[in-house]
Amino acid sequence: RSLLGRSLPGVSYKRVVELDMPALLAQLGSMEEVEATLDKIFQEVVLAGNIILVIDGLHNYIGQVSRPGITDISGVIAPYLRFPQFQIVAITTYEGLHRYIEKNPSILSLFGKVEVSGISQRDTLVLLGYLTFALEKRYKIFISYPAMREIISLTDRYFPSLHFPEKAIDILDEVAVYVAGSTREKVVLPKHIAQFNYFFFEGLANYKFNAFFLKIFL
Numbered sequence: 001r002s003l004l005g006r007s008l009p010g011v012s013y014k015r016v017v018e019l020d021m022p023a024l025l026a027q028l029g030s031m032e033e034v035e036a037t038l039d040k041i042f043q044e045v046v047l048a049g050n051i052i053l054v055i056d057g058l059h060n061y062i063g064q065v066s067r068p069g070i071t072d073i074s075g076v077i078a079p080y081l082r083f084p085q086f087q088i089v090a091i092t093t094y095e096g097l098h099r100y101i102e103k104n105p106s107i108l109s110l111f112g113k114v115e116v117s118g119i120s121q122r123d124t125l126v127l128l129g130y131l132t133f134a135l136e137k138r139y140k141i142f143i144s145y146p147a148m149r150e151i152i153s154l155t156d157r158y159f160p161s162l163h164f165p166e167k168a169i170d171i172l173d174e175v176a177v178y179v180a181g182s183t184r185e186k187v188v189l190p191k192h193i194a195q196f197n198y199f200f201f202e203g204l205a206n207y208k209f210n211a212f213f214l215k216i217f218l
Contacts, residue, residue: 010050017045018054021061025071035076042080045087053088059096063104074107077193081110086199118163127165128152128172135173139180143172150193151175 019041028034045051055061061073080086090111092101101108119127125148132143155167178196179188 014050014052014054015048016054016089018056019055021055031071034071035073038073038076041054042077042086046080046083046085049085051087052087054091055088056091057096058090059100062107063100074104078107080109081107083088095180116163121156121164124152124164124168125149128168131169131172135176138177141176141180141186141188143176144190146190147188147193148172150190154193154197 024037025034028037042053043054061071063072081088093129128148128151129145132148136142151171152164152168155162155164155171159167174195175188175193179185179192183192183195185192
């Protein structure tokens with residue numbers, strides 16, 4: 001919609017592009033190569049003028065000690081954040097914001113923070129209904145309405161501090177993989193959610209994966 005000019009004025013006729021940082025780090029052998037590649041990408045974003053760059057998990061790349069899959073790009077990205085043509089949406093978690101990004105005020109000051117609230121269970125159910133079409137085609141299964149309601153109920157019970165819809169979307173995808181690969185059945189029913197519950201929901205609760213799905217937009 002934004003590319004076709006059918007969105008808000010500030011983003012109309014813009015192209016939204018996600019920078020796949022994990023893939024980039026996996027393919028490049030050294031920090032020097034990473035910085036050179038990022039510098040080239042950021043230059044192209046500025047020159048294009050109509051690109052909105054998206055970086056997921058910004059906290060993994062700001063104020064971090066470099067290790068496989070994680071590195072600090074503060075030095076290469078900071079100069080570009082001052083260009084009005086460098087439009088970026090950076091996604092992080094509450095923990096990542098407080099633990100890493102806030103400790104780098106020179107970076108933090110160049111972002112505006114927008115917290116995205118969750119949607120209702122009813123709206124989540126409608127959204128899951130739309131998403132099932134792609135999953136059903138991919139896994140050659142049928143996802144029943146009662147199964148979707150059970151997913152929403154369980155995610156609400158086990159992750160009360162997290163927002164819909166993402167926690168339900170992720171579980172829906174996991175359940176589809178489970179039914180298609182482990183049960184060989186063609187219809188996803190509430191009983192499959194109950195089976196899945198034993199080793200997934202209970203396991204997550206025991207290991208306390210808090211704020212696993214929650215994101216905010218900077």
